[in-house]
Amino acid sequence: MGRARAPCCEKVGLKKGSWSPAEDVRLIAHIQKHGHGNWRTLPQLAGLLRCGKSCRLRWINYLRPDIKRGNFTKEEENVIIHLHQTLGNKWSKIASCLPGRTDNEIKNIWNTHLKKRVALAEKTKEPPCSPISNSSVSSCCQSGSRGSGVRPAEEETSRVHPESSADDFVVIPAEDNMMEMWNAISSSMSAQSTANGIDLSMVPEPCDLFEDSPLFSTDKEVNDNRWIAYLERELDLPQTSAALAAVEDYIGDPDAEKGGAMAAEIDPTSSFFSKRPRSPSHFSLSFTDISMAM
DNA sequence: AACCCGTACAACCGCCTATTG
DNA sequence: ACAATAGGCGGTTGTACGGGT
Numbered sequence: 001m002g003r004a005r006a007p008c009c010e011k012v013g014l015k016k017g018s019w020s021p022a023e024d025v026r027l028i029a030h031i032q033k034h035g036h037g038n039w040r041t042l043p044q045l046a047g048l049l050r051c052g053k054s055c056r057l058r059w060i061n062y063l064r065p066d067i068k069r070g071n072f073t074k075e076e077e078n079v080i081i082h083l084h085q086t087l088g089n090k091w092s093k094i095a096s097c098l099p100g101r102t103d104n105e106i107k108n109i110w111n112t113h114l115k116k117r118v119a120l121a122e123k124t125k126e127p128p129c130s131p132i133s134n135s136s137v138s139s140c141c142q143s144g145s146r147g148s149g150v151r152p153a154e155e156e157t158s159r160v161h162p163e164s165s166a167d168d169f170v171v172i173p174a175e176d177n178m179m180e181m182w183n184a185i186s187s188s189m190s191a192q193s194t195a196n197g198i199d200l201s202m203v204p205e206p207c208d209l210f211e212d213s214p215l216f217s218t219d220k221e222v223n224d225n226r227w228i229a230y231l232e233r234e235l236d237l238p239q240t241s242a243a244l245a246a247v248e249d250y251i252g253d254p255d256a257e258k259g260g261a262m263a264a265e266i267d268p269t270s271s272f273f274s275k276r277p278r279s280p281s282h283f284s285l286s287f288t289d290i291s292m293a294m
Numbered sequence: 295a296a297c298c299c300g301t302a303c304a305a306c307c308g309c310c311t312a313t314t315g
Numbered sequence: 316a317c318a319a320t321a322g323g324c325g326g327t328t329g330t331a332c333g334g335g336t
Contacts, residue, residue: 016305018304018305018330019304038321040322058304091324104303109302
């Protein structure tokens with residue numbers, strides 16, 4: 001309130017714009033390993049040339065394990081329309097009623113689709129959507145006060161489905177490829193996969209995971225690179241220099257066929273997360289598979 | 295093929311609130 | 316009580332992409 005405020009971070013030398021797959025992997029790996037205690041210090045700790053806010057946004061809106069991607073269902077759209085009628089542009093509150101959807105995503109869908117649809121419906125005097133019970137709307141949104149820190153993913157009980165009838169609360173299946181990805185990664189790591197969020201403190205250290213693998217090295221940096229290489233491979237990302245270094249380090253031949261093929265795939269502008277959904281079997285690689293491939 | 299235009303959505307910005315010392 | 320800081324929110328912008336001409 002008029003108070004002078006320091007910038008959230010030193011912007012000089014920081015990267016802006018789209019996130020590269022390598023940055024995504026670094027962020028995921030860091031949060032998997034350490035959680036996100038302090039967003040401000042996270043970029044340095046994770047070795048990212050990004051502002052803490054940018055990291056937070058990327059995680060919350062895109063990389064979080066419980067993000068539900070893909071088109072909005074009719075029911076979801078109806079919920080948004082109804083909630084917007086009562087709450088206005090309180091995107092985070094609306095998001096709290098739609099598990100797996102982010103405020104940013106809802107804001108976008110409203111601005112690009114639903115706003116027009118509602119305007120058109122008002123013109124033609126037709127309802128923009130089917131009726132929805134008020135109880136479901138109010139009950140799922142009244143608790144979400146600003147700054148509570150409770151994200152949709154963490155709310156295990158406030159899950160509303162627009163077509164719910166008597167009790168209003170049903171669980172929307174967490175069926176999205178990001179969940180599959182995270183579950184695959186988590187299960188590969190013997191960590192407990194969760195449908196409604198991951199307890200990061202339970203995730204084992206990468207080095208621990210590699211102990212039984214031929215990839216394991218006593219050199220921490222080598223292990224870190226191999227860890228990133230593993231994640232990149234799991235995510236089907238273009239292999240970064242870290243990954244290639246790990247490969248070369250392991251096979252001892254930079255010009256080996258596989259290393260060369262991986263290098264040819266490097267494309268810093270593409271992103272795994274913009275690709276179409278894939279089958280769960282895609283994530284069936286094991287450490288054995290990787291070590292064989294390497 | 296080149297250009298234009300609309301759409302979708304990721305990302306940034308600035309402000310506000312909650313928390314902490 | 317106050318100030319500093321971090322986290323969160325909503326508005327806006329930038330840009331990639333697809334379809335039409």
